[in-house]
Amino acid sequence: MKQFIEIVQKKSRKIIGMMSGTSADGVDLVFVSIDGCGKEMKCEMKDSESFIYPEKLRKRILEAMKADALVRDVCSLDFELGEFFGDCVNEFIGSRKLKEIDLIASHGQTIYHNPPGHASHSCTLQIGNGDIISLKSGIVTISDFRVKDVAAGGEGAPLVPHADYILYASEFESVALNNLGGISNVTYIPKGGSENDVMAFDTGPANALIDSTTFKYFNLPFDENGALSSKGKINGDLLDALKEKEMAYILKTPPKSTGKEIYNEDYLSNISLDPYDLLRTLVEFTAWSVYESYRIYVIPHGLDRVILTGGGAMNRTLVESLKKYFGKIPVEVANDWRFREAKAFAVLGNELICGNPSNNPKVTGAKRPLLLGKISLP
Numbered sequence: 001m002k003q004f005i006e007i008v009q010k011k012s013r014k015i016i017g018m019m020s021g022t023s024a025d026g027v028d029l030v031f032v033s034i035d036g037c038g039k040e041m042k043c044e045m046k047d048s049e050s051f052i053y054p055e056k057l058r059k060r061i062l063e064a065m066k067a068d069a070l071v072r073d074v075c076s077l078d079f080e081l082g083e084f085f086g087d088c089v090n091e092f093i094g095s096r097k098l099k100e101i102d103l104i105a106s107h108g109q110t111i112y113h114n115p116p117g118h119a120s121h122s123c124t125l126q127i128g129n130g131d132i133i134s135l136k137s138g139i140v141t142i143s144d145f146r147v148k149d150v151a152a153g154g155e156g157a158p159l160v161p162h163a164d165y166i167l168y169a170s171e172f173e174s175v176a177l178n179n180l181g182g183i184s185n186v187t188y189i190p191k192g193g194s195e196n197d198v199m200a201f202d203t204g205p206a207n208a209l210i211d212s213t214t215f216k217y218f219n220l221p222f223d224e225n226g227a228l229s230s231k232g233k234i235n236g237d238l239l240d241a242l243k244e245k246e247m248a249y250i251l252k253t254p255p256k257s258t259g260k261e262i263y264n265e266d267y268l269s270n271i272s273l274d275p276y277d278l279l280r281t282l283v284e285f286t287a288w289s290v291y292e293s294y295r296i297y298v299i300p301h302g303l304d305r306v307i308l309t310g311g312g313a314m315n316r317t318l319v320e321s322l323k324k325y326f327g328k329i330p331v332e333v334a335n336d337w338r339f340r341e342a343k344a345f346a347v348l349g350n351e352l353i354c355g356n357p358s359n360n361p362k363v364t365g366a367k368r369p370l371l372l373g374k375i376s377l378p
Helices: 002-009 055-064 071-096 130-137 147-151 161-168 208-218 236-250 275-297 316-326 340-354
Strands: 012-020 026-035 042-052 103-114 123-127 140-143 175-180 183-189 199-205 305-309 331-333 374-376
Touching (some): 002 140, 012 071, 026 071, 026 340, 042 071, 042 340, 071 103, 103 340, 130 374, 140 340, 161 175, 161 183, 161 340, 199 208, 199 236, 275 316
Parallel strands (some): 012 103, 103 140, 175 305, 305 331
Antiparallel strands (some): 012 026, 103 123, 175 183, 183 199
C-alpha cells in the first residue's frame, strides 16, 4: 500500500499501457511518460511493441466469443491470458531495461459486450485478469475500465475519447480519429471545443467481417495490405443487401456501440460468392458504413481531417475506398496507427490515479462522470 500511495503523490509517472482489440490478434504495449493530470497532461510515448497471440491461444479466445462458449473455459482463459499479459510486460521491460515503472493500464481482451437496449441485462466482459498481471510483474495494475460505465447505464464504449481530447484537441482544426480494429469507432473533436462537444461512437464493422472471411476461405488471420481483396470485384447485389441490413444500426442515434456479437460468421450466412469478390465487397461495405455514419452525424458539424489508426489502416484496399468516399476531406494514417489505443488506456489509468473521471457521459450515455478502472496491487 505504501508503494501505491507514493505513486498517487507523484507529479510524473512512467506507465505501460496495454490494448488487445476485438480483432484478437495480440496485445499492444506502450511505455509512456506522463506529466500532470486532466487537460494539462503531457504524454510522451517512449517505446512500444506488439506481441502476437500464439495460434492456439487466439483460437481459444475466438471460441470464447461464441454464444455456446462454456463458463469454465472462459474462466480458465481469464487466468491464462492474465499470465500471458504478465509475461509480455516482463519481456517488454527486460528487453529494454526499463526501470521504475509506476503503473500498468490494461484494457484486457473483450469477450462479450452487451450494451443497454439489448434483450438481456447489459454487461461487458474483458479478460486477462489484472491481479495476475500485477502478481507476475510486481507492478500496480489498473484494468476493467468499461464495467462501471455500463453499470451506470452507459454503453461502456467508446472510452478513448477522454484521452483523445487531452492529446489531440486543437483550436485550429476539427479532426476525427477513427480506429479500424475489429469494430470501427470514431472520436470527433471540433476545433476550439470543450470535452462536452466531443462526439464518439462505433460506426459498425472494420476488420471483423473482413478477417473472418479471410480466415474462412484463405486460412489467414487477416488480409495483409489488402492484397487479397484487391483481386476481387464488388458485387453490387450483395453490397446493396448489406447496406439495407446495416441501416438500422447506422440510423440509431449516438451514443451507441456494437461488437463481434453482431459482426461474425452469422452476419454473412447463406452467401455464395467467389471468395475474392466477397472479400472486396465486404471492404467496400465497411468503407461505406464508416462514411455513411460520418455523413449523417459528423460532417454536418464541420470536418477538416480524418486520422486512421488500428490494423485496418494497413489495409490499402480499405483505405483507398475510404478516401474515395470522403472525397476532398483528407484521410491519413497516423504515425502511431497501431498504438493509439494502448496509449489512450495509459492516459485513462493515470486519470484514475489523479482522481479524475474518464468517461464522457455524452459519448457513452452513462448517468454521470465516473472514475474508471480497478486497481490490483502486487
